[in-house]
Amino acid sequence: xxxxxxxxxxxFKPLIDLGAAPMMLIVLTIIALVFRVKFSKALEGGIxxxxxxxxxxxxxxxxxxxxxxxxNAFVKSTGIxxxxxxxxxxxxxxxxxxxxxxxxxxxxxVIVNVxxxxxxxxNTLDVDIFDIWHLAFVGLLAMFFGxxxxxxxxxxxxxxxxxxINSDLMKPTFNDLLHAPASNPMxxxxxxxxxxxxxxxxxxxxxxIFPWLDKFDFDAADLNKKIGFWGSKFxxxxxxxxxxxxxxxxxxxxxxxxxxxxxxxxxxxxxxxSWFIAAVEPLSQGITDFANxxxxxxxxxxxxxxxxxxxxxxxxxAANVLAPIMLLEALVLPGNKILPLGGIIxxxxxxxxxxxxxxxxxxxxxxxxLELPVFLWAGTLAAPMVTETAKKLGAFPxxxxxxxxxxxxxxxxxxxxxxxxxxxxxxxxxITFVLYAALALAAYLLIFIWYARQMKxxxxxxxxxxxxK
Amino acid sequence: xxxxxxACGAGVNSSHQIKDALETEMGNRGYDVxxxxxxxxxxxxxxxxxxxxxxxxxxxxxxxxSDVPVVDAGPILYRMPAMxxxxxxxxxxxxxxxxxx
Numbered sequence: 199x200x201x202x203x204x205x206x207x208x209x210f211k212p213l214i215d216l217g218a219a220p221m222m223l224i225v226l227t228i229i230a231l232v233f234r235v236k237f238s239k240a241l242e243g244g245i246x247x248x249x250x251x252x253x254x255x256x257x258x259x260x261x262x263x264x265x266x267x268x269x270n271a272f273v274k275s276t277g278i279x280x281x282x283x284x285x286x287x288x289x290x291x292x293x294x295x296x297x298x299x300x301x302x303x304x305x306x307x308v309i310v311n312v313x314x315x316x317x318x319x320x321n322t323l324d325v326d327i328f329d330i331w332h333l334a335f336v337g338l339l340a341m342f343f344g345x346x347x348x349x350x351x352x353x354x355x356x357x358x359x360x361x362x363i364n365s366d367l368m369k370p371t372f373n374d375l376l377h378a379p380a381s382n383p384m385x386x387x388x389x390x391x392x393x394x395x396x397x398x399x400x401x402x403x404x405x406x407i408f409p410w411l412d413k414f415d416f417d418a419a420d421l422n423k424k425i426g427f428w429g430s431k432f433x434x435x436x437x438x439x440x441x442x443x444x445x446x447x448x449x450x451x452x453x454x455x456x457x458x459x460x461x462x463x464x465x466x467x468x469x470x471x472s473w474f475i476a477a478v479e480p481l482s483q484g485i486t487d488f489a490n491x492x493x494x495x496x497x498x499x500x501x502x503x504x505x506x507x508x509x510x511x512x513x514x515x516a517a518n519v520l521a522p523i524m525l526l527e528a529l530v531l532p533g534n535k536i537l538p539l540g541g542i543i544x545x546x547x548x549x550x551x552x553x554x555x556x557x558x559x560x561x562x563x564x565x566x567x568l569e570l571p572v573f574l575w576a577g578t579l580a581a582p583m584v585t586e587t588a589k590k591l592g593a594f595p596x597x598x599x600x601x602x603x604x605x606x607x608x609x610x611x612x613x614x615x616x617x618x619x620x621x622x623x624x625x626x627x628x629i630t631f632v633l634y635a636a637l638a639l640a641a642y643l644l645i646f647i648w649y650a651r652q653m654k655x656x657x658x659x660x661x662x663x664x665x666x667k
Numbered sequence: 668x669x670x671x672x673x674a675c676g677a678g679v680n681s682s683h684q685i686k687d688a689l690e691t692e693m694g695n696r697g698y699d700v701x702x703x704x705x706x707x708x709x710x711x712x713x714x715x716x717x718x719x720x721x722x723x724x725x726x727x728x729x730x731x732x733s734d735v736p737v738v739d740a741g742p743i744l745y746r747m748p749a750m751x752x753x754x755x756x757x758x759x760x761x762x763x764x765x766x767x768x
Contacts, residue, residue, distance in 0.1 A: 376726055378726075
């Protein structure tokens with residue numbers, strides 16, 4: 199055994215010592231070649247990933263440096279201890295893809311998906327390779343809290359299987375929301391929809407206590423049109439710069455600088471995110487081709503990234519209304535350390551609200567406001583891991599205060615992060631955590647089973663309506 | 668030049684796949700095409716006027732009506748050439764009708 203470990207160290211240590219960007223260039227290129235991607239395309243993807251990792255690190259450094267003094271003054275003047283900067287999804291995605299374990303979890307989930315299809319346990323082929331990072335993040339978080347690779351992998355498979363089952367459960371609802379025929383193959387295994395069971399609990403309570411609120415539903419598209427550019431990324435950066443600048447008693451010049459810095463960083467995060475997605479593209483196509491070859495042309499649903507329903511105006515109307523609500527909640531929520539910034543337009547929250555409520559906008563907003571604390575707490579929980587990983591990437595400039603941390607306020611899968619925390623700590627053998635982890639996993643599974651039954655009832659109604667046509 | 672507007676949730680993943688696929692395929696078919704990728708929520712009437720074609724993933728409610736032709740480009744995301752072909756054909760038809768490209 200020690201010989202194997204010595205051999206592995208001899209092979210991999212020089213690679214790891216190169217740093218995350220060169221290491222991932224080599225690893226991604228090799229993995230893409232394994233999936234029969236042409237060498238030039240594989241290498242192009244690897245280089246793009248290395249560039250994206252380097253770029254995102256540079257922008258994180260810019261943002262945290264620019265805001266450090268203002269945030270310290272903000273804490274002094276307001277007494278509000280929101281020491282975690284919310285960078286939104288792009289930096290976290292890049293950091294997660296900066297780990298070779300993410301590719302390992304990806305390969306495991308490709309195998310799990312193909313096995314489920316072959317055994318007729320699902321009819322969804324997941325081609326949304328990029329978004330494996332949400333699930334990989336949970337695995338990495340479990341390892342950060344103490345799980346070994348085996349335990350983390352089992353947790354990833356457990357959640358991953360439920361995600362794939364969920365894509366089948368949601369399929370008829372997507373057809374309904376898109377006004378699409380049953381032949382439409384679009385569905386998704388996206389992590390944000392794993393909030394569906396909890397949202398459905400709230401929705402059922404809403405049915406009993408507040409059904410009269412539905413009559414106040416408004417035209418979501420009309421609201422979005424009125425908001426216009428005021429809800430754009432750069433505008434949000436400007437607001438936050440002004441907000442922090444004013445409360446930390448900065449001068450006018452400094453407030454302008456903070457606003458414009460936050461604005462351009464938020465724009466750059468998205469731009470760099472697109473490079474990074476392009477980097478993974480050759481591998482995504484290679485894996486899809488591999489799966490299709492093994493499935494011998496069987497017709498099935500296709501698991502995409504969530505935005506095929508982004509054309510539903512309710513998603514954006516709810517996100518726009520929830521943004522100021524989240525800011526207020528963040529200021530008063532006990533245990534929260536995140537000041538919403540990059541994730542304040544809650545794209546990781548509202549798609550699931552749309553699916554469960556089927557577009558009842560007032561319900562989406564009320565339930566969204568009720569569940570946002572879970573996201574803020576989960577973001578706070580993950581902050582030490584995100585910060586430590588970013589430091590390893592060299593994303594943190596020297597001289598930043600030791601308490602400065604980064605995270606994401608509305609990252610998909612908040613409940614799964616708490617599971618990772620419990621499972622990770624349970625792996626250290628603490629009996630209390632073993633008990634909590636077992637109870638939490640059982641509760642998670644039971645509520646999913648209840649949700650699945652509700653969705654099957656819903657789908658039976660859809661099927662009956664289709665048959666009656 | 669024929670200008671196409673693609674859109675998705677964050678303006679970086681699905682819409683970029685559509686942008687890259689349309690630019691590559693229409694280029695292969697001999698057309699001069701440029702596509703931009705944006706967030707659905709950032710699309711305004713003024714922005715739409717700068718384009719010859721809108722290619723969302725699926726039916727999209729923008730809160731306004733537009734004369735710009737629309738081709739749903741979702742099948743491009745399935746990563747199966749046979750399923751994407753009808754989308755490319757529909758886009759080519761619009762390009763031919765416009766007299767641009």
